Amino acid sequence: MADTPKSGESSNIDMSKLISEMSKLSSHPFSSHSLPTSFNISSLFPVPMDRTNYLSWKSQFEDVLEMHGLATVIKNSTYPPKVQEDGSVHPKLAKDKLVLSWIKATSSSSIKTLLIPCTTAHQAWTMLAKRLSPLASTRVRILRDQIRTLRKDNNTTVTDYLNYAKSLFDSLTQAGVTMDDDELISYVLDELGLEYKELATTLHLHPDIDFDRFYDLALREEHLQKRMSLIMASGMAMVADRASNERTLNSNIPSHNHNPHHRSGRGRGRGRHWNQGRGSRRTEHWEPTQGAWFSDRHS
Incomplete structure (x- = not known):
């Protein structure tokens, strides 16, 4: 009885041995001689x-x-x-x-x-x-139809549109079905419209461009179009402000064409009887600064 271990000691010894054996198995999980039995795949x-x-x-x-x-x-x-x-x-x-x-x-x-x-x-x-x-075959058909009928509305950015198309492409690849980048790019490019005709020309000249390169080119084209739109909007605003300022300036300048005495011979110092002097001095002559002019009494 003295040599018999207690129940608690026996349990401790067995548990330590179990832990030791498991450590040996899991010490080299990638080895061909040991199995990852301690690995919790759940x-x-x-x-x-x-x-x-x-x-x-x-x-x-x-x-x-x-x-x-x-x-x-x-x-x-x-x-x-x-x-x-x-x-x-x-x-x-x-x-x-x-x-x-x-x-x-x-x-x-x-x-x-x-x-x-x-x-x-x-x-x-x-x-x-x-x-x-x-179910996988049905999913593949749905993915193909979604790629072939891609649509981009005015509220969707090019970035979101391309990311959605790429997600469909990745799901199709995950299902074990391959699609060429040229086919995917053609579906995506058809919905971008005439605004991206220069990008279409680039792809026509370089048919070996993959989808990742096409993705970068499309984002760059979108950035350039937004920048040009801002420049055009700023230029139109400047033209409108200049036209408004000119109209305001012209309205503040007085017009001489409506003066009833303009070029009528009734300037300053010439009253209603400008040719009548004081008393009997009617026949006196008037000498301007340039030349001499004598009034004709009989005229």
């Missing part, structure tokens, strides 16, 4: 996979497999060997069961029901692609 997939998010789940799940060196597991169509010569579990079977458990752990309850007959990761992966492919 933390990367807070939303379980179902028929609505299958494509996004598939893309992220493939990234996880590549990160742990398990991408070839879902491609192996043969059944992995179960045990080795020494009777231990074969590493290929352990990898296959690990990936299969990850698929089930990140799936919704309805998808888990479909996965019950699957005994390998390859079977589960193939079945999911087969069962969920009709």
